[in-house]
Amino acid sequence: MLWYKMWWESWIRFAISAVALLWMCGAVVLLQQQVRAHADEPLSYAHYIWSAVYKANVLDMYILLVIVLGLGGVLQERAQGTVGFTLSLPVSRWQLTYARATMGFVQVAILALLPALLIPLLSPFFGESFPFVRALQFSVLWAACGMVIFALTFFFSVVLPGAYSPAIASVAGLIVCSVLAKLPPFQGHSAFDLLETIHGAQLSTVHGETSLAAFAVPLPWLSLGLYTLVALCLVGAAGSITAQRDFS
Amino acid sequence: MTHELVIETHGLSRRYGTVEAVCDLSLTVERHCITGFLGRNGAGKSTTIKMLLGMIRPTAGVGRVLGYDITDPAQSLEIRRRIAYVGEDKGLYGYMTVADLIRFTRSFYPDWQSQIEARLLREYQLPLGRKVKALSKGMRTKLALLLALARRPELLILDEPSEGLDPVSTEELLQTLQEVRAAGTSVFFSSHQLSEVERIADRVLMIDHGQLVMNTLLGDLLNNYRNINMEFAAQGPVPALDLAGVERTRIRGRQAWVLASSNIEGIVAHARSLDAIVQVTPVNLRDVFLDIVREAP
Amino acid sequence: MSVVTPLLLKAWRESRGRFLLSATLLAAICVFGVLCRASLMKVLVPNGPFVGDSYVAYIYRLVYGGPARGLFTIMTMVLALGGLQRERLHRTVGFTLALPVDRARLVWMQALLGLGQIAVLSVLPLLLLTACSQLAHVSYPLEQMARFGLLWFVGGAVFFAVAFLSATLFRSEYTALAVSFVFMIFYPITVLFPPLNRYPLNIHHIMSGLAMPYFDAHTAQLVGAPPWALLVSMMAIAGMLIFLAVQITKRRDYS
Numbered sequence: 001m002l003w004y005k006m007w008w009e010s011w012i013r014f015a016i017s018a019v020a021l022l023w024m025c026g027a028v029v030l031l032q033q034q035v036r037a038h039a040d041e042p043l044s045y046a047h048y049i050w051s052a053v054y055k056a057n058v059l060d061m062y063i064l065l066v067i068v069l070g071l072g073g074v075l076q077e078r079a080q081g082t083v084g085f086t087l088s089l090p091v092s093r094w095q096l097t098y099a100r101a102t103m104g105f106v107q108v109a110i111l112a113l114l115p116a117l118l119i120p121l122l123s124p125f126f127g128e129s130f131p132f133v134r135a136l137q138f139s140v141l142w143a144a145c146g147m148v149i150f151a152l153t154f155f156f157s158v159v160l161p162g163a164y165s166p167a168i169a170s171v172a173g174l175i176v177c178s179v180l181a182k183l184p185p186f187q188g189h190s191a192f193d194l195l196e197t198i199h200g201a202q203l204s205t206v207h208g209e210t211s212l213a214a215f216a217v218p219l220p221w222l223s224l225g226l227y228t229l230v231a232l233c234l235v236g237a238a239g240s241i242t243a244q245r246d247f248s
Numbered sequence: 249m250t251h252e253l254v255i256e257t258h259g260l261s262r263r264y265g266t267v268e269a270v271c272d273l274s275l276t277v278e279r280h281c282i283t284g285f286l287g288r289n290g291a292g293k294s295t296t297i298k299m300l301l302g303m304i305r306p307t308a309g310v311g312r313v314l315g316y317d318i319t320d321p322a323q324s325l326e327i328r329r330r331i332a333y334v335g336e337d338k339g340l341y342g343y344m345t346v347a348d349l350i351r352f353t354r355s356f357y358p359d360w361q362s363q364i365e366a367r368l369l370r371e372y373q374l375p376l377g378r379k380v381k382a383l384s385k386g387m388r389t390k391l392a393l394l395l396a397l398a399r400r401p402e403l404l405i406l407d408e409p410s411e412g413l414d415p416v417s418t419e420e421l422l423q424t425l426q427e428v429r430a431a432g433t434s435v436f437f438s439s440h441q442l443s444e445v446e447r448i449a450d451r452v453l454m455i456d457h458g459q460l461v462m463n464t465l466l467g468d469l470l471n472n473y474r475n476i477n478m479e480f481a482a483q484g485p486v487p488a489l490d491l492a493g494v495e496r497t498r499i500r501g502r503q504a505w506v507l508a509s510s511n512i513e514g515i516v517a518h519a520r521s522l523d524a525i526v527q528v529t530p531v532n533l534r535d536v537f538l539d540i541v542r543e544a545p
Numbered sequence: 546m547s548v549v550t551p552l553l554l555k556a557w558r559e560s561r562g563r564f565l566l567s568a569t570l571l572a573a574i575c576v577f578g579v580l581c582r583a584s585l586m587k588v589l590v591p592n593g594p595f596v597g598d599s600y601v602a603y604i605y606r607l608v609y610g611g612p613a614r615g616l617f618t619i620m621t622m623v624l625a626l627g628g629l630q631r632e633r634l635h636r637t638v639g640f641t642l643a644l645p646v647d648r649a650r651l652v653w654m655q656a657l658l659g660l661g662q663i664a665v666l667s668v669l670p671l672l673l674l675t676a677c678s679q680l681a682h683v684s685y686p687l688e689q690m691a692r693f694g695l696l697w698f699v700g701g702a703v704f705f706a707v708a709f710l711s712a713t714l715f716r717s718e719y720t721a722l723a724v725s726f727v728f729m730i731f732y733p734i735t736v737l738f739p740p741l742n743r744y745p746l747n748i749h750h751i752m753s754g755l756a757m758p759y760f761d762a763h764t765a766q767l768v769g770a771p772p773w774a775l776l777v778s779m780m781a782i783a784g785m786l787i788f789l790a791v792q793i794t795k796r797r798d799y800s
Contacts, residue, residue, distance in 0.1 A: 016724065058730075061730035061731070065723060068719055068726060081635075168623055172616060183585065301643055303638075303799045305798055322647075341555070356548055
């Protein structure tokens with residue numbers, strides 16, 4: 001029943017996020033003709049989708065909404081006076097941590113999948129097409145990078161007091177990571193630049209027929225594996241802090 | 249003792265969707281009295297108090313506190329200047345220290361009594377430098393009382409003040425309320441702790457399912473109310489007992505229980521004329537409360 | 546003592562953690578940006594798109610039109626959250642509403658303090674960049690920083706007002722934050738639809754100057770007179786949104 005609790009605590013945020021992402025993707029597809037007509041240089045539909053969805057607006061929204069999903073937890077329950085009940089349940093604090101993290105990861109993955117479901121489906125109505133497999137590749141990037149962003153906020157929610165400070169700290173953390181990745185000695189190692197990886201610039205320039213057989217090839221699996229590991233470590237650290245903390 | 253009213257409501261109602269939290273409530277609270285506001289959980293006590301304080305708007309009816317209209321924002325402000333309220337959960341800003349919170353609250357009341365503040369600080373032994381969130385529930389109640397009393401209010405409204413307090417803290421609280429009344433402040437407090445109400449209240453208002461079911465002086469209740477148990481020997485239905493003074497009747501089989509507020513002799517005589525074996529016993533607040541709020545079997 | 550001071554103090558105590566964290570991060574970006582300019586300039590200001598002083602272009606790309614501005618926008622929204630809805634969750638709303646002060650004043654004081662915090666955050670880059678640039682023997686025009694500060698304040702006030710209204714409407718603190726974020730991203734898309742696309746309504750662009758007649762993209766500098774009419778309109782919108790939040794708060798039940 002822990003899942004039930006975690007779901008209840010986050011479902012409104014998740015629903016708002018899902019609706020907002022679908023709306024944004026819909027609006028991007030709807031506006032394609034108008035925006036492309038005013039572009040400085042000719043813009044293919046695939047490149048337009050990449051720059052509007054996977055590189056800019058929709059991605060920004062995804063990142064911010066993932067941060068919102070990461071907020072909450074036992075520290076916030078203390079402020080609201082429900083921590084006594086939660087900690088008196090016959091489950092360990094590690095279980096509480098993992099249940100919340102797992103629920104969050106699943107929600108992040110579902111949100112990442114939404115553009116892949118909507119854009120290929122909607123594009124033919126406007127005389128365009130966007131391959132589902134390509135969209136799915138972007139979703140994999142979003143899901144893996146989203147996990148790190150979620151885990152970062154999850155971690156800050158455990159160490160920082162206040163309901164909103166973890167959100168600011170997470171945004172700042174991402175900016176700092178992005179800036180640091182551009183400096184030596186990290187420069188040139190794309191795995192260190194999370195925001196660069198999530199853009200999937202290499203996918204935007206891959207030409208030719210995309211098929212399920214070619215699905216795995218252009219994806220930066222090493223970076224994605226590294227991110228998953230980082231996300232798990234952050235959740236582990238959050239769990240360890242929660243397990244050792246006093247909740248008066 | 250004057251019988252000037254500090255609280256007066258007529259047909260006060262509050263509906264949440266299909267649920268009528270408070271229904272056509274008409275009550276009065278007299279000045280210089282301790283009035284206990286009794287009811288089960290969810291009976292509508294807190295909703296009534298919040299309407300009196302302007303936190304919730306009534307869906308119907310009118311209410312006046314110290315003569316001011318509770319629904320008029322400007323008058324509601326005047327109410328809040330003259331009264332003090334201690335909420336059920338003693339919610340105080342946890343991020344402030346005791347000293348910060350006293351300083352903060354003091355700034356809203358020009359008539360703040362520093363000598364009362366100093367005396368209560370001494371009596372309650374409140375740690376000035378400690379954060380409010382680090383205080384025990386008892387300490388928090390004491391701090392809430394200090395903040396309420398140091399402004400010397402005309403009326404003190406408390407919502408379940410002894411909730412979560414240990415017996416010693418409860419005893420101190422009750423003593424404080426009696427001292428407050430002696431100093432001229434009217435006290436209106438909600439509770440479901442019947443023994444506490446019985447100890448200090450002058451008047452008792454009882455609410456059930458959002459409706460006022462009793463409004464009486466506690467002394468009158470204890471002196472005049474009686475439980476009358478009747479056992480009817482004859483077969484056939486138990487006859488109607490709608491006589492003067494009958495407040496409640498419960499009937500099970502051949503037995504009837506009557507809660508009577510007056511005309512005890514008349515009721516007893518009537519029962520005996522119907523061949524009933526009658527037993528009359530004095531009541532306490534607990535009996536009356538249970539009799540009134542318990543659903544008839 | 547007037548009740549204004551304790552109400553401002555209360556609002557400050559409730560938001561100071563967020564504000565100080567925001568100020569620290571913004572300051573860190575500015576200071577770090579000047580100190581590490583040698584490495585970052587190569588990435589942020591590649592040869593080509595800008596003419597003139599590359600340090601000016603660099604500061605624009607990093608601060609006034611770059612990540613610092615994005616962070617500032619998010620901070621303004623986060624600073625607006627809280628209020629009576631949050632107090633309800635924390636069960637202090639009874640104490641607050643029992644104080645002899647009307648709700649409108651309570652909410653206006655919170656908004657006033659928030660706008661003050663945004664003003665401080667808006668001028669923070671000016672103070673830090675001036676100091677750091679002097680220490681690093683580089684310079685960024687003071688007049689540009691003051692003008693960008695003004696744009697940030699006005700744009701930040703609108704975002705603040707949106708989040709403020711959202712925090713008044715929604716009971717859950719995270720829902721208010723999510724809705725505010727959605728607005729922040731969705732709004733620029735909305736203004737692309739006719740007839741809105743005829744007007745300069747993109748607040749992000751108003752703040753950064755991007756695609757605006759008062760900004761020269763080649764030199765990365767603001768030019769001409771400040772867009773006073775636009776700024777006044779934006780402040781009026783912010784004021785209306787806060788006014789709406791006040792009216793809603795006045796009419797709402799807090800059980």
